[in-house]
Amino acid sequence: MSRTLRPGDAGYDDARRVFNGMVDRRPALIVQCLDESDVAAAIALAREQSLQVAVRGGGHNVAGNAVCDGGLVIDLSLMHRVEVDPVRGRARVQGGATWGDLDTATQAHGLATPGGVVSSTGVAGLTLGGGIGVLRGLYGLTCDNLVGAELVTASGERVNATAGENPDLLWGLRGGGGNFGVVTTFEFALHTLGSVVSGLIDFAYSRDFLKFYDEFAGRAPDELAIDLVVHRLPTGDPVASVFACFCGPDEAAAPVFDRVRSRFAPLRDGLATRSYVESQR
Incomplete structure (x- = not known):
C-alpha cells in the first residue's frame, strides 16, 4: 500500500x-x-x-x-527494482530506479546499456528525454535501447508498449518526453562491457589546443566519449578540462590518449582503468 x-x-x-x-x-x-x-x-x-x-x-x-x-x-522512488536476464541481454527496470541501481545490477553480469554520467540520475527521466552518456558512440542514446515499457495512462489504464504491441506509443516514449503516462517499468537491451579507462585531464588553455581538440574529437573512435570544459583556476589561469571515457580494453585506449599527451603535456592526468560502475559515480 x-x-x-x-x-x-x-x-x-x-x-x-x-x-x-x-x-x-x-x-x-x-x-x-x-x-x-x-x-x-x-x-x-x-x-x-x-x-x-x-x-x-x-x-x-x-x-x-x-x-x-x-x-x-x-x-516512484520506492519502485526501484532491477531484473537482469543475461541470457536474453535484457533488463527490466522500475520507474523509480537510478542509473546507479541499473549499472550495478547489469555490471554484475558484465553488461550495460547507455545511460547518464551521474549515477543518482533517474532512469525514467533520462530515458524519456533521450539520454546521452559515454556509450553513445557504440550503442547510441538511452532511448535507442528501450525495447519495451509498461505505463499507466491519464485514464488509469495499464498499457504495454513494445515493437509488437502499441508500437507507436513505444516510438513516442523513446525520447518524446513524459507526457504519455506514468512509466512504471522500462525494458532495455544490454551490451557486453568490461572495465573502462576514464578520468579528467587538465591542459593549459590555448587556441592551438582547441584546434587540436576539434580535430581529435572528430576522428575519435566510437569507444571514446569526451567532453571539454574551459574554465579558470582560482589563480585566474585558463584551463581546458577534458572529461574522457574509453569504453574498451586498456591496450586499445593507450594509443588514443597518447596522441593527446604527445602534443600537450597535461597539467593533471586523472585517467585510470576503472569499473564502469565506479566511472559513472
Missing part, C-alpha cells in the same frame, strides 16, 4: 526535495507508490480533485519537474 504525505507530516520535506536545491515547491499531497495499482489510484485521485500532477523518478531534472506547488506528486 502506498504512503501519503501532506504538509506537516514527518518526511514531507525530505520527500519534496529534488536535486536542484533552488527548487522549493510544496505539493498538497505526495503519494509514494509501491506498485502499478498505487500509481493508478493516485492518478484517479488527482483527476477527481482536479490536481496538477508531477511524477518523481530520480528527482534529478534541473527544472524541478518532479515536484509541483499545490498539486499531487506521484513518487
Whole structure:
C-alpha cells in the first residue's frame, strides 16, 4: 500500500526535495507508490480533485519537474527494482530506479546499456528525454535501447508498449518526453562491457589546443566519449578540462590518449582503468 504525505507530516520535506536545491515547491499531497495499482489510484485521485500532477523518478531534472506547488506528486522512488536476464541481454527496470541501481545490477553480469554520467540520475527521466552518456558512440542514446515499457495512462489504464504491441506509443516514449503516462517499468537491451579507462585531464588553455581538440574529437573512435570544459583556476589561469571515457580494453585506449599527451603535456592526468560502475559515480 502506498504512503501519503501532506504538509506537516514527518518526511514531507525530505520527500519534496529534488536535486536542484533552488527548487522549493510544496505539493498538497505526495503519494509514494509501491506498485502499478498505487500509481493508478493516485492518478484517479488527482483527476477527481482536479490536481496538477508531477511524477518523481530520480528527482534529478534541473527544472524541478518532479515536484509541483499545490498539486499531487506521484513518487516512484520506492519502485526501484532491477531484473537482469543475461541470457536474453535484457533488463527490466522500475520507474523509480537510478542509473546507479541499473549499472550495478547489469555490471554484475558484465553488461550495460547507455545511460547518464551521474549515477543518482533517474532512469525514467533520462530515458524519456533521450539520454546521452559515454556509450553513445557504440550503442547510441538511452532511448535507442528501450525495447519495451509498461505505463499507466491519464485514464488509469495499464498499457504495454513494445515493437509488437502499441508500437507507436513505444516510438513516442523513446525520447518524446513524459507526457504519455506514468512509466512504471522500462525494458532495455544490454551490451557486453568490461572495465573502462576514464578520468579528467587538465591542459593549459590555448587556441592551438582547441584546434587540436576539434580535430581529435572528430576522428575519435566510437569507444571514446569526451567532453571539454574551459574554465579558470582560482589563480585566474585558463584551463581546458577534458572529461574522457574509453569504453574498451586498456591496450586499445593507450594509443588514443597518447596522441593527446604527445602534443600537450597535461597539467593533471586523472585517467585510470576503472569499473564502469565506479566511472559513472
